[in-house]
Amino acid sequence: xxxxxxxxxxxxxxxxxxxxxxxxxxxxxxxxxxxxxxxxxxxxxxxxxxxxxxxxxxxxxxxxxxxxxxxxxxxxxxxxxxxxxxxxxxxxxxxxxxxxxxxxxxxxxxxxxxxxxxxxxxxxxxxxxxxxxxxxxxxxxxxxxxxxxxxxxxxxxxxxxxxxxxxxxxxxxxxxxxxxxxxxxxxxxxxxxxxxxxxxxxxxxxxxxxxxxxxxxxxxxxxxxxxxxxxxxxxxxxxxxxxxxxxxxxxxxxxxxxxxxxxxxxxxxxxxxxxxxxxxxxxxxxxxxxxxxxxxxxxxxxxxxxxxxxxxxxxxxxxxxxxxxxxxxxxxxxxxxxxxxxxxxxxxxxxxxxxxxxxxxxxxxxxxxxxxxxxxxxxxxxxxxx
Amino acid sequence: xxxxxxxxxxxxxxxxxxxxxxxxxxxxxxxxxxxxxxxxxxxxxxxxxxxxxxxxxxxxxxxxxxxxxxxxxxxxxxxxxxxxxxxxxxxxxxxxxxxxxxxxxxxxxxxxxxxxxxxxxxxxxxxxxxxxxxxxxxxxxxxxxxxxxxxxxxxxxxxxxxxxxxxxxxxxxxxxxxxxxxxxxxxxxxxxxxxxxxxxxxxxxxxxxxxxxxxxxxxxxxxxxxxxxxxxxxxxxxxxxxxxxxxxxxxxxxxxxxxxxxxxxxxxxxxxxxxxxxxxxxxxxxxxxxxxxxxxxxxxxxxxxxxxxxxxxxxxxxxxxxxxxxxxxxxxxxxxxxxxxxxxxxxxxxxxxxxxxxxxxxxxxxxxxxxxxxxxxxxxxxxxxxxxxxxxx
Numbered sequence: 001x002x003x004x005x006x007x008x009x010x011x012x013x014x015x016x017x018x019x020x021x022x023x024x025x026x027x028x029x030x031x032x033x034x035x036x037x038x039x040x041x042x043x044x045x046x047x048x049x050x051x052x053x054x055x056x057x058x059x060x061x062x063x064x065x066x067x068x069x070x071x072x073x074x075x076x077x078x079x080x081x082x083x084x085x086x087x088x089x090x091x092x093x094x095x096x097x098x099x100x101x102x103x104x105x106x107x108x109x110x111x112x113x114x115x116x117x118x119x120x121x122x123x124x125x126x127x128x129x130x131x132x133x134x135x136x137x138x139x140x141x142x143x144x145x146x147x148x149x150x151x152x153x154x155x156x157x158x159x160x161x162x163x164x165x166x167x168x169x170x171x172x173x174x175x176x177x178x179x180x181x182x183x184x185x186x187x188x189x190x191x192x193x194x195x196x197x198x199x200x201x202x203x204x205x206x207x208x209x210x211x212x213x214x215x216x217x218x219x220x221x222x223x224x225x226x227x228x229x230x231x232x233x234x235x236x237x238x239x240x241x242x243x244x245x246x247x248x249x250x251x252x253x254x255x256x257x258x259x260x261x262x263x264x265x266x267x268x269x270x271x272x273x274x275x276x277x278x279x280x281x282x283x284x285x286x287x288x289x290x291x292x293x294x295x296x297x298x299x300x301x302x303x304x305x306x307x308x309x310x311x312x313x314x315x316x317x318x319x320x321x322x323x324x325x326x327x328x329x330x331x332x333x334x335x336x337x338x339x340x341x342x343x344x345x346x347x348x349x350x351x352x353x354x355x356x357x358x359x360x361x362x363x364x365x366x367x368x369x370x371x372x373x374x375x376x377x378x379x380x381x382x383x384x385x386x
Numbered sequence: 387x388x389x390x391x392x393x394x395x396x397x398x399x400x401x402x403x404x405x406x407x408x409x410x411x412x413x414x415x416x417x418x419x420x421x422x423x424x425x426x427x428x429x430x431x432x433x434x435x436x437x438x439x440x441x442x443x444x445x446x447x448x449x450x451x452x453x454x455x456x457x458x459x460x461x462x463x464x465x466x467x468x469x470x471x472x473x474x475x476x477x478x479x480x481x482x483x484x485x486x487x488x489x490x491x492x493x494x495x496x497x498x499x500x501x502x503x504x505x506x507x508x509x510x511x512x513x514x515x516x517x518x519x520x521x522x523x524x525x526x527x528x529x530x531x532x533x534x535x536x537x538x539x540x541x542x543x544x545x546x547x548x549x550x551x552x553x554x555x556x557x558x559x560x561x562x563x564x565x566x567x568x569x570x571x572x573x574x575x576x577x578x579x580x581x582x583x584x585x586x587x588x589x590x591x592x593x594x595x596x597x598x599x600x601x602x603x604x605x606x607x608x609x610x611x612x613x614x615x616x617x618x619x620x621x622x623x624x625x626x627x628x629x630x631x632x633x634x635x636x637x638x639x640x641x642x643x644x645x646x647x648x649x650x651x652x653x654x655x656x657x658x659x660x661x662x663x664x665x666x667x668x669x670x671x672x673x674x675x676x677x678x679x680x681x682x683x684x685x686x687x688x689x690x691x692x693x694x695x696x697x698x699x700x701x702x703x704x705x706x707x708x709x710x711x712x713x714x715x716x717x718x719x720x721x722x723x724x725x726x727x728x729x730x731x732x733x734x735x736x737x738x739x740x741x742x743x744x745x746x747x748x749x750x751x752x753x754x755x756x757x758x759x760x761x762x763x764x765x766x767x768x769x770x771x772x773x774x775x776x777x778x779x
Contacts, residue, residue, distance in 0.1 A: 017669065020669075024660075024663045028659055030655050031655045031659075059495075060493070060494050060495065060592075061493035061495050063492070063493045063731065156453055156454055156455050157454070157461075163624060165452070165453050202461065236591075240495075240505075253498075254506050254507060255727055257724035260724075261426070265427075265652060269656065269659075271419065272656075272663075275412055275415050276416060279411075280666065283670060
């Protein structure tokens with residue numbers, strides 16, 4: 001019998017026990033995968049955006065709109081390639097489903113976000129259709145919206161001049177993301193800022209929530225942020241400028257202490273798992289003490305006996321861990337699809353790497369003590385049952 | 387007969403738990419994990435809900451622009467508020483005028499205590515003098531209230547717990563002007579997460595003309611109905627009139643749903659893991675006691691008492707685990723103050739509430755898992771062939 005064969009045979013000596021332990025490990029790693037992906041969203045988030053864009057908002061809060069008249073001033077700063085702007089519309093679909101709808105200047109936005117792909121004809125149509133709307137692929141697929149359709153969308157903030165909050169827009173374009181990460185950012189829609197400005201009832205004229213500043217060189221991000229904020233200091237429209245990445249991170253952080261809770265759950269799960277698997281390993285070594293003594297008598301070295309026990313624990317954790325992570329990936333995709341992309345639970349390469357590190361650590365933690373015990377066995381004592 | 391046999395075997399098995407503590411501990415810890423996580427997650431939802439539910443009075447109504455859902459989305463002109471305040475159904479204040487407060491909600495950013503850079507949205511509420519009699523439970527607990535006409539703020543105690551830069555005496559910068567914090571208030575509800583100031587100063591600073599909402603005291607039990615029908619008949623107004631309590635309850639809907647989803651998913655997965663662990667341990671326990679059980683069978687004990695005794699052991703261990711988990715959740719999380727985003731897109735500071743009802747639900751889950759984990763091994767124990775088991779060394 002080969003060494004691998006011996007490990008496998010030992011694992012299946014108590015089939016029920018191995019299967020049950022394996023299932024516990026699988027469940028633990030399903031949770032680990034899901035929670036770790038939520039966790040990485042809180043901690044890293046938004047790695048895909050790069051650092052070529054700055055987000056400018058009112059210093060007091062991004063809910064306080066800034067005048068669009070600041071655009072030429074910002075654009076005049078050396079190193080600024082283009083300034084786009086966007087305003088939260090408060091879109092609501094049917095009864096109560098919130099939609100991410102922003103009012104933008106089409107061609108400026110197109111220059112600032114080359115990551116969004118759409119045929120040139122559709123960009124032109126958007127720029128020239130006052131009631132036009134362009135819709136991200138995810139959103140269009142979710143609601144089955146087609147080019148040329150007129151879509152009724154309400155705003156929970158802005159009434160039209162008539163006093164009605166029911167708006168309607170013509171779908172003139174459907175945009176996609178340039179890669180996987182950006183395709184996930186297509187659950188939004190854009191409308192024409194000029195039309196919005198003119199048709200809404202309030203005094204919110206010529207104002208917008210965000211300026212998006214595209215830089216010629218990302219190395220200048222910090223310097224230009226400072227220049228912009230210094231420019232409007234002590235005016236009613238003081239600004240706060242951050243890189244797009246920091247902005248997104250801050251946005252996610254607003255959800256608050258959920259990250260902390262996730263850490264606690266992870267801790268509880270792992271502690272539990274450690275105990276379950278650790279106990280199984282200890283038990284299996286305890287039962288086999290006479291057997292291990294016989295192996296040593298036959299000439300297996302202390303080191304190879306230790307190796308056998310560690311290999312068993314590693315095999316158990318690896319099988320369970322991998323199956324668990326695969327299940328978590330599938331489950332995450334289901335959650336994401338089921339919620340229309342609102343809950344992004346993605347087990348990307350980073351989560352998998354952490355998962356595999358956890359598998360290795362876990363198998364060492366549960367296997368090491370029993371393995372050391374097996375190595376230390378004195379043949380005489382073990383055979384005598386002492 | 388059956389009862390006395392069961393009692394004898396159960397006593398025997400429970401007394402022998404210390405001798406095989408390791409597998410028993412696995413059940414206890416496993417279930418402590420499940421119940422602890424379950425209780426903690428739902429305690430968060432319960433705390434959030436109780437904070438918001440405490441906010442609304444049933445004898446007051448909030449009026450916002452139609453279809454706004456949340457104050458931040460709403461806007462009313464001064465003409466509209468004047469019309470609203472003259473409607474029937476509104477109680478009068480001590481001065482004989484309608485008890486109503488037009489309030490302007492704007493947002494400022496403060497930095498969390500455990501952060502250095504990213505700001506979090508904090509509600510700044512500009513209020514009229516009637517705001518205080520409309521919320522009698524709100525007390526100034528340090529410093530003084532703001533002076534109308536000056537750029538002064540009072541800060542809710544929840545804001546002070548979670549965020550920095552708004553302590554009494556500090557200056558908060560908003561739209562190019564300096565605001566001094568002059569007092570701290572406590573209301574025991576979601577206003578604790580806010581900064582308050584005079585509405586006139588807020589309007590001037592934020593370049594706003596009207597208000598976000600009007601809060602009015604209702605004139606008796608029929609007041610809401612009277613006010614609603616009067617406003618519906620008023621062509622100058624397209625607004626929603628909601629009982630204040632109902633408005634705040636509806637604000638918890640999304641959060642409850644999300645936490646409920648998370649708690650359900652996590653609990654199901656963890657519970658499955660715990661069932662497997664419990665099965666494992668109970669099988670081990672039964673195997674370890676094979677000879678003992680066989681001996682009992684040989685001297686005349688029936689199969690049923692064996693099954694029941696194994697089940698009771700599993701249930702007791704599960705219960706111990708459940709209690710431990712609930713206790714841990716209570717010690718670690720009860721009254722822990724946290725903050726998250728509310729419907730107004732501003733931070734709501736609230737505390738975890740580990741309620742007796744949640745603990746009870748956690749214990750039921752533990753018992754169900756213990757039951758499942760004990761049943762199969764119990765049946766195996768009863769079916770062990772007596773002669774073969776006795777021969778085992």
